[in-house]
Amino acid sequence: MSTPDVRLVDVTKRFDDVVAVDDLSLDVESGSFFALLGPSGCGKTTTLRMIGGFEQPSEGCIFLGEREVSGLPAYKRDVNTVFQSYALFPHLSVFENVAFGLRRRSVRGETLRGRVEAMLKIVGLAGMGRRKPRQLSGGQQQRVALARALVNKPQVLLLDEPLGALDLKLRKQMQLELKAIQHDVGITFIHVTHDQEEAMTMADRIAVMNDGRIEQLGTPTELYETPATAYVAGFLGVSNLIHGTVSGSDSVRLDRGPEVRVSAAALNGRTGHVAVGIRPEKIELGNGQPNALEGKIVEQAYVGVATQYIVETDCGRLTVYRQNASPGLNGASPGDRTTLSWSPDSSFVVDSMEESE
Amino acid sequence: MSFLHRHRNLTPYLLLAPGLLYLGIFFVVPLGFLLHQSLQSGNFDVGYAFTWAWGNYWDAIRGYRGHFIRSFEYAAIATVLALLFSYPLAYWIAFRGGRWKNLLLLFIVAPFFVTYLIRTLAWETILADQGPVVRVLRDIGILGQDGRLLATSFAVVAGITYNFLPFMALPIYVSLEQMDGRLIEAAQDLYASKWKAFVRVTLPLSLPGVVAGTLLTFIPAAGDFINAQLLGSPRNHMIGNVIQSKFLELTDYPAAAAMSFVLMAVILLMVALYARAVGTEKLTG
Structure with missing residues (x-):
C-alpha cells in the first residue's frame, strides 16, 4: 500500500471543555472516496475542518502525504473544500468563482481560461461561465462549488455535507455523478455526511463516528454485513x-x-x-x-x-x-x-x- | 376589499400613496416655490417680483465659487476620513464584537441623543485655545506657541467627520454583518491569505455599504454650515453659511434660492458620476 494521502495521528480537538474529537487516528488511502459518517455532534465536521486547516488540533498531528500540516493555515494546504451550502462568491461570475484558486496561484491567460472551461465542462456547466451564482439552480451551484475546488487539482478534496441542500431526486443523481467524477479525476475525496445511504452509495470506505471517536471503519459491505457494535448496526440501515x-x-x-x-x-x-x-x-x-x-x-x-x-x-x-x-x-x-x-x-x-x- | 380584488394591480400604488403624498406636499411643492423664488428680483423692503432673473444663478456661481469649492473639498476630505475611521470600526464590531455587538452599536449612535448643535459646541470647547488639546499640542511642539485649532479648516473638517461618522459606520456595519462568514473560509481554502481574502471577497461585498455611507456623509456634509460657523472662521465658511446668511440675515431670498439650486445640481451631478463609476448595482446591493 502506498503512503496514505491523509493521516491523522492521535488527534484531539477541544472547544473550551467540550471534547469534539477524541484521540482519533485515521489513514485515508490515496485515490479513495472516504466518508465520515455520523449524527450531528459526532465530531465529523470538526475532523474535516482540521484537515482543511479551519481548525487546529488541540493535540496530535495531521499529515497530507509525507508532509505534516498541523499548524498550517488553510491557504497553505493543498486541500480544497466543497462547503455545505456552497459558499460561492456572490459578487463573482461562475467563471471567476472557479478561477479564484488558480488566480491566487498566479495561473493567468489562456492556461487559466482553458483549465476553468475544461472543468466547467466536466461538471456539466459549459457556457454558463458568465452567469452569477444567484442565477443558477441549487444543483448548478453545487456543481460550481465542486468545479471551484477540483480545478486546483488538490491532493485531497473535502466535501462537507455537499448534497444536503438538494432535493431527493437531484441528490441521488449527484451521488452517482460525484462518484463518477471522483473516479475520473482520481483525487482523494473525504466526504462528511449524516446520511448513511449517501455514504454507502458513494464511499469506498466509511468511518462511522460517535462521540468524537471512530466506532468502526470499513467498506460499506463490511459495515452493513458485520457491524462491530450495536451503534453501527443501528446507524446503518x-x-x-x-x-x-x-x-x-x-x-x-x-x-x-x-x-x-x-x-x-x-x-x-x-x-x-x-x-x-x-x-x-x-x-x-x-x-x-x-x-x-x-x-x-x-x-x-x-x-x-x-x-x-x-x-x-x-x-x-x-x-x-x-x-x-x-x-x-x-x-x-x-x-x-x-x-x-x-x-x-x-x-x-x-x-x-x-x-x- | 372587493375593489382591491378587482384592481389588484392598484395595490402597490395605494401602499405608496401616503409616502408619495408626503413627498409631494413637503418636498416637491416647496422645491417649486424655491425654484420660483430663485428667478425673482427685488428686496425685502420693496418686495420681490418674478422676472425670470437668471442673473441670480450667474451671480451665485461667479460670486461664491470659492465657497462652493471649499464646501466640496471639506465634504470630500471629511467623507474620506469618516470612511477610514468607520471601516475598521464597523469591521471590528461585525466580526469581533461577539456578544457586545449591540452595545457597541449603541455607542456609535449615542451622540445622536444629544442635539447636533450641542455636540458641535462641545467640540468648540475641546478645541478652544485654552482647551486641553491645544495646550498639549503646544507643549509637545506640534503647534507653535500661538498656534490654534479653532477657527481653522482642520477644526471644520474634524467637526464634519465627527458629526457624520455614524452615517458612514452603520451602512458599512450592515453590509459586513450580513456577509456569510464561510465566504472568507472559502477564499482561504482557495489559497487566499487573510489579506487577499479581505481584498477579493470582504471588501467587494461591503461596497454597497461603503457607497451608501459615502453618499449619506458627502451629501449633507456639502451643504452643512453649523461646523464652519462654530468651529471655523469666515475664511472657512462653506456655501451653506452663505445660503443661511442670505436667507436669514440679509433676506436676499432669490440669491439664496439660486445658490441652493446650484448646490443641488452639482451634488446630483457628482452623485451621478460616482454611481456610474462604482456601478449602480452597488447602490442596491
Missing part, C-alpha cells in the same frame, strides 16, 4: 437485535427464546451476554432456514420494492422485509401467526449494550 448469552463456539441462547446458531467468525470469541443481529431482508417468513422464531404479524406496510412486516415474537418486535418479486401483496397479513427463520451466516453478533444502559 435497520437491524433486529436479539439479546442472548453465548452457549458455544457457534451458538447463542436467546434470553426469551431458543438457542440459535451464528457463525464462529461473527462470535469472534465473545462470551457472556451478547446481541444477535439480523437484517430485515435476511429473515424469511416461513421455516426454510435453521434458526427459527415463532411470532404474530402486527403490522404490514407496502413500500414498493418490498413489503415491511412487524412481527411480535417472545424476543420483541422484529422487522422483516419481503421483496415484492411477484405482483400484489404476499398473502401474509396482520393477525397471522408465522414462523421467522434465517441462516446462521446472515446474522452478526455485537456486544450487548444492556450493561451500559
